[in-house]
Amino acid sequence: xxxxxxxxxxxxxEAKKLxxxxxxxxxxxxxxxVGMGTCGIAAGAKEALDVMLEELKKVxxxxxxxxxxxxxxxCHVEPTIEVRTPxxxxxxxxxxxxxxxxxxxxxxxxxxxxxxxxxYDKPAADIIKQ
Amino acid sequence: xxxxxxxxxxxxxxxxIEADAGKVLLSLNQxxxxxxxxxxxxxxxxxxxxxxxxxxxFYTDGKKHIHRKVGLGLPFLIQTLSMTDGNFDISSExxxxxxxxxxxxxxxxxxPPVGDIISLLxxxxxxxxxxxMSAERSYADDKGSDSYTVNRKEMQDILGDLNSVSSLSLLRxxxxxQEEELKTDWS
Numbered sequence: 001x002x003x004x005x006x007x008x009x010x011x012x013x014e015a016k017k018l019x020x021x022x023x024x025x026x027x028x029x030x031x032x033x034v035g036m037g038t039c040g041i042a043a044g045a046k047e048a049l050d051v052m053l054e055e056l057k058k059v060x061x062x063x064x065x066x067x068x069x070x071x072x073x074x075c076h077v078e079p080t081i082e083v084r085t086p087x088x089x090x091x092x093x094x095x096x097x098x099x100x101x102x103x104x105x106x107x108x109x110x111x112x113x114x115x116x117x118x119x120y121d122k123p124a125a126d127i128i129k130q
Numbered sequence: 131x132x133x134x135x136x137x138x139x140x141x142x143x144x145x146x147i148e149a150d151a152g153k154v155l156l157s158l159n160q161x162x163x164x165x166x167x168x169x170x171x172x173x174x175x176x177x178x179x180x181x182x183x184x185x186x187x188f189y190t191d192g193k194k195h196i197h198r199k200v201g202l203g204l205p206f207l208i209q210t211l212s213m214t215d216g217n218f219d220i221s222s223e224x225x226x227x228x229x230x231x232x233x234x235x236x237x238x239x240x241x242p243p244v245g246d247i248i249s250l251l252x253x254x255x256x257x258x259x260x261x262x263m264s265a266e267r268s269y270a271d272d273k274g275s276d277s278y279t280v281n282r283k284e285m286q287d288i289l290g291d292l293n294s295v296s297s298l299s300l301l302r303x304x305x306x307x308q309e310e311e312l313k314t315d316w317s
Contacts, residue, residue, distance in 0.1 A: 003311035009304050010288050016296045036253070038202045041141045042132055050249045053298055062296045068257050070148055073195060 020062055030064040030085040030109055035078060037071025043078035044097060051101040052081070059110055077120050083108055094120035131210045134245025135165055135234050138210060141203050142169050142230060143254045149173025149228065153262040156254060158247065161270045165234040165244055172227040181222045207232065214238040248309050252302045255282050256292040269312050278308040 034040070034049045049066070056064050074080050077094030083104060084090045093104055095118055103115045132138040139158070146154045151171035159166040176184060183189040185208055190201035204220075211218055216235045222228040235241055251265055261282070268277035282292070285304075289297040 002307065004304050004307040006284065006288060009300060012300055012303075013289055013297070016300065020296065036140070036144055036257070038141050038144075038206065041137050041144075042202075042206070044133070046137055046140060046246065046249050046253060049253060050246070053295060053302065056295045057299045062294065064295045065293045066256070066295065066298060067293055068144075068253065070144065071195065 016062075030061070030083065032064055032066045032109075033069050033072075033082040033084075034066065035070070035072045035074070035080040035082075036068040037075075037078075039071055039075035039078045040080065043095075045079035047098060048079040048081060048096045048101045051098045052105060055102050055105040056109070059105060061105075061109065064109065074120055080120065082122075085109055085112075088112055088114075090122050091119055092121035093118045131206050131213075132242065134243050135167075135210075135241070136245035136247055136250035138207055138242075139167055139169070140250050140253060142207065144257065145203050146171035146173055146228070147257045147259060147261060149175070151227065151261050154254075154264075156263065156265040158250075158265070158267045159270075160236075160244065160268065162272070163235075163237055165236055167232040167234070168230070169232075170227070170229040175224045175226050175228055176222040177224045180224075181220065210234075210242065214241040216241070248302065248306050251280055251305045251309075252298065255280065255285060255301060256298060267309070267312070276312050278312060280305060280308070 032052060034045055036045055053066065072080050072092065074092065074094055079096045080092055080094050081096045081104060082090065082092045088108065091114065093100065093115060096104065100115065100118050107113045107115050132141065143154065143156060146169060149171060151173035153172050155170040157168040184201065184204050187200055187202055187205035190198055192198065207218065214235050215238050216233055218230060218232040220230045247267065251267065254265065255263055263282035265280045266277060268275060285301055286292060289300055292298060292301060
């Protein structure tokens, strides 16, 4: 990759915008929140976020907002990622390494299935398949 | 301690954001011998007594998690530096902000790897909030030196909110291109 100038970046952004405006995505936004406290970072949250971004880009799902939060209080199962997507219960996943981050993108966000063994909070216990 | 030096830096920058900083200046100056990091914010700052306590792993201000008895951000830094012959200087003033200057010793075998600077840089840009952030990155060896700057406001002007997959991907591509160029310019 050659060094991008701010002008190159602006042009790329405009092209993306046009692409996005041709899709009907209103009200179908997914929110991903990554815990970035000391605990999250120590457990690898930086990589988890990186893999999430890379994978979401790969599956072509632009309609996802990624936010970073501080510690969510689940330090024992960091890195933690909360996913809120239409048609699915809000879910907090724990112990999210690179492999699990990929599963969350494909299984939860794309296919609408929980990644059961990494659910740590939110949906009631009876809907999580043991 | 953190797995990499950039994890350590991300943790400290997150402190600045959580201290309600309006502006953060980050500098990352690397040579073959050392990795110098400066983080300067205009957040809430700490009194002398609080600053002293913040270096104690069993102290936290207890505001965010009332039952918690640990705060490991600064202690992780201090542990890393004392194990690897590095240096740091921190100063803070209540209501004015905090400033940290760190020198990691890359010649010490126990110093953690520098880690992923690209993810560090795009991730410090996309915390929640309206803070300003200017990050200066330089790399020098005996063949030459080069640097680049990333400014959060400038990136927001071009990319919009830095939280959608498309704008984050572009931001990451942009920083990647700067970082790659940094090391190939003169070799």
